[in-house]
Amino acid sequence: MISETAKFLEGHYPVLLTPEQIQQKICELGETISNDYQGLCPVFIGVLNGSYMFTADLMRHITLDCEVDFVKISSYGDAMQTSGVVKVRKEIDCHIEERDVLVVEDIIDSGLSVKYLEKKLTDLKPKSLKFVSLLVKEGSAKVDYRCDYVGFRIPNRFVVGYGLDYSQKFRNLPAIYVMD
Ligand code: IMP
Ligand code: MG
DSSP, rough: OOOHHHHHHSSSSSSEEEEEHHHHHHHHHHHHHHHHHOOOEEEEEEEEEEHHHHHHHTTTTSSSSSSEEEEEEEOOTSSSSSSSSOOEEEEOOOOTTTSSEEEEEEESSSSHHHHHHHHHHHTTTOOOOOOEEEETTTTTTSSOOOOEEEEEEEOOEEETTTOOOBTTTOOOOEEEEEOO
């Protein structure tokens, strides 16, 4: 029996972004961020689980002294739609007061997660707070949010791969696929 993962790899689902397109974009984002934060020592905060791959790859293109930490939140459960309630599963460990903080997201859909993190982290009084997201879905925002660095603007479809899951699976795929 063929695995669900193999079906993606064998072309049963459309590829939205190839590994090469993803890596090229991350290289550009890394250069831009390294330029913008010259002389500073930013703290990157990856948002688990979705952004673990993106955070790891982005960091490889940062040419500054920097730190990395992770926060874990969830709002989707195992569904394709946000539940609308953001829950913290793991807090950050680092102190961000007076630090330059850059939150690393995999994808922004409703904007609720980013909005929630903006409020939560602002309360900890960072010197600066910015957001980078590999993907931003067009036309799906439910709230106003800020995102300072965007990799790709994509159609309002459910996507998996490169860290993004459906029911915890398919994060391991090197490309990003449309699933719905
Ligand atoms: P938001 O709070 O609705 O903006 O959703 C943010 C989080 O939901 C993202 O960080 C993802 O973890 C997850 N998510 C949103 N859209 C998708 C998708 O198309 N595929 C997989 N996960 C998604
Ligand atoms: Mg996420």
